[in-house]
Amino acid sequence: MENNEDCVFDLSDLQFALQVLGGKWKLYILTSLYFGKKRFKELERDVLGISPKMLIKELKDLEALGIVNRQTFNTVPITVEYSLTEEGLTLKPVLDHMSEWAGGFKQNANSKMPT
Amino acid sequence: MENNEDCVFDLSDLQFALQVLGGKWKLYILTSLYFGKKRFKELERDVLGISPKMLIKELKDLEALGIVNRQTFNTVPITVEYSLTEEGLTLKPVLDHMSEWAGGFKQNANSKMPT
Structure with missing residues (x-):
């Protein structure tokens, strides 16, 4: 993807965002x-x-990126809670x-609907 | 997903965006x-x-939503060009x-790197 001159955003930043999001x-x-x-x-x-397996993987990825926080509680059985970190909240x-x-898109689409 | 009181965005709008994006x-x-x-x-x-098959499907979806425009040119062989519609540019x-x-995320992550 080439960088567009009148474009304000940085392509590598956008590609990083796409990797994360x-x-x-x-x-x-x-x-x-x-x-x-x-x-x-x-x-x-x-x-x-x-699937549970995929959710575990995605949560691990997000945790490794510092976007999600995983907290365990010493209950029986153990309770695990996930939350957004400060970084995650910047989203x-x-x-x-x-x-x-x-x-806006939905409003525009509705206004084009035949009445 | 419940709606969060101090939240400004509309969950159904966000879910629509997630479906599209x-x-x-x-x-x-x-x-x-x-x-x-x-x-x-x-x-x-x-x-x-x-894959080509998946790209065709995704382009059809985006075209049906009015986000992507497909234009054909009478060259031999026919040339097809895809572009964002006005709606698509609102993204x-x-x-x-x-x-x-x-x-910001990358800057922050770099600042945490051990020097």
């Missing part, structure tokens, strides 16, 4: 965690269609803009 | 097209690892914020 599941996991701490089963329920503007984009 | 390939395709019109082979080259703030997020 792209792929089938990460955005859904981050969105669920954006709404608060979650246990594994809650995440599984929120992220429709993800808010991205999610905000995605939501804003979608709201 | 989520998944393994769409963000990469949109990013490539953001940098200008592309032919099929150029897109295939930009979106590493995508710019999302890509900008993703890039901005990634730039």
Whole structure:
């Protein structure tokens, strides 16, 4: 992908963002965690269609990146909670803009609907 | 996913955005097209690892949503060019914020690197 002169963003930054946020599941996991701490089963329920094995892998990736925090509690059985780190919360503007984009897009699509 | 009171964005809008932008390939395709019109082979080259069959499907989805425009030229053989529609270009703030997020994230990660 070539860099576009009138483009403000840095292609390597965008590609890094795509690596972190792209792929089938990460955005859904981050969105669920954006709404608060979650246990594994809650995440599984929120992220429709993800297998436990894949959820474990994606959470490990996000944890290694410092975006997700994994906290265990000495209950019987042990309880594990996932949450966004400070870094993870810096994603808010991205999610905000995605939501804003979608709201405008839907409104525009509806206005084109034949009445 | 429950709605978070102090949250500004609309969950259903975000879920719509995730449907459009989520998944393994769409963000990469949109990013490539953001940098200008592309032919099929150029897109295939930009979106590493995508199969022709999958690229055709994703382009059809994006075209049906009104985000991508497909233009054919009466050359021999026929030439097909893909580009973002006006609607598709409204994604710019999302890509900008993703890039901005990634730039800040990488800077922060580097600052934590042991020197």
